[in-house]
Amino acid sequence: MSLLRNVIVVWAVVASWTAQAAEVVKDNSFLIEEAYNQDPGVVQFIQSYQYMDPSNEWTYNFTNEIPMGSMDHQFSYVIPVMKLNGAEDDTNIGDVLLNYRYQLMNTDLIAIAPRFTLIVPTGDYKKGFGSGVAGFQFNQAVSVTLSDRWTNHWNAGFTFTPDAKNSAGDTATVFGFNFGTSVIYNVTPKTNLLCEFVMNSNEVVVSQDAKATEQTYYVVPGIRTAFDVGEETEIVPGVGALLGLGPSAVEHERGVFVYLSIESKLW
Template identity: 80%
Template sequence: MRVLLYAIALALLGGFAVKANAAEVVKDNSFLIEEAYNQEPGVVQFIQTYQYLDPAHEWGYSFTNEIPITDETHQFSYVIPVLKKSAVGGDGDKTQIGDVLLNYRYQLMNTEMISMAPRFSIILPTGDYKKGFGNGVAGFQFNHAVSITLNDRWTNHWNAGFTYTPDAKNELGETASLFGFNFGTSVVYNVTPKTNLLCEFVMNNNEVVAGQDTKATEATYYVVPGIRTAFQAGQETEIVPGIGALLGVGPSAAEHERGVFLYLSVESKLW
């Protein structure tokens, strides 16, 4: 938490150094929430995230690349996750790639007040299900993002979606079809156009294979307060670092789950 406070102080100092009229307000750089803004024509975004959780001492890293298809209306992206899991039974910790996502997102609406962007994803079975890093089969995901500009300072974002994985496998090779759903919302406050405070709430309710044709439910609830700030690197590139605290609430609070979330985006006009 002390590291988070230091980062907020430095980011605020850096943000106030940026002239308010020098650039537009930062968009599409939330942590666990999707903002409903597709990439502009020719602008490609590279996103890296890292999250660490106690008391499990597990972490996850992801690399995301967002690419516009001709214009803002259509966007393709992919997500490559790397996971570190604490082993059970003294076999040592494990770190491997998880299941990769291929995403298509459609800019359904984009006005000064409200934006909407549904996303459809295919989940590729790239993770090793025998070691708990994937489901062993392809899955499908849908998420709908809505962003509401309340005024010059405040923005509100909403997410809702579901995931379906037919005949998913556990580490023993037992199978069951899994369904999960997600919900999230956040508020963003513009301290300056380039330095924003965020507070996100995310909920995930997912099924796991507990035996042959048998399922169990796992749910996580997190509140994520944080800060992001943007820096220009030349005329065509923007760099956005961010940091947040992962605070478990509800069932996640009962398990004393907490951690840190790190974010880094590089966005550049390539054509």
């Protein structure tokens, strides 16, 4: 992780030299969801890449966030591509997420946005890339502005998949829940240092009507910087480290997270 640390230090120095006075970037997390919908007409394209060691598995996600008329309503979709080190060491698409998010509250102090998600069974469950059936996910995002430089985001939610399938075709109804929080520090209006905590607990099918629980815990320190391209486009690159805690630490899980967002006013 020494190379990643050096990259972050250099990035912070360069960003502090090049930053200009601007509105503070609010969508400033990686694995934590902020409670801010897109402004009317502003569409966001997000790419993220997550590599994990010692499993040598990776996940690439493409996300597109689209406002629906006003800021109150937002549609988005997530297309995941994964490399899994199973029996066939394969790379394939996973289950696609179709999201609706409602801006329940957005004040200078606090923002609240619940998200409702349909999980589409596009992944090949026989190879471990999906559940083989449609599922439902809910996530509650809360963002709190602590000061001009400090922001705190909170997430809590669950996933429900009836009659999920494992690679052998065995079925069971599985449930999972997630919790996370992030603390953001604005080095400049366009540069954010962040530290996230993310916990996921998910049931998996092990045999017919039998399931087990798998849990992961990560701390994610990182940095993001925004660059304006013209008057209506913003590019946000970011990088972070995934450090395992609890069971994830025992298994020596660690990784790197790379982020790139392009946000532009299209209408």
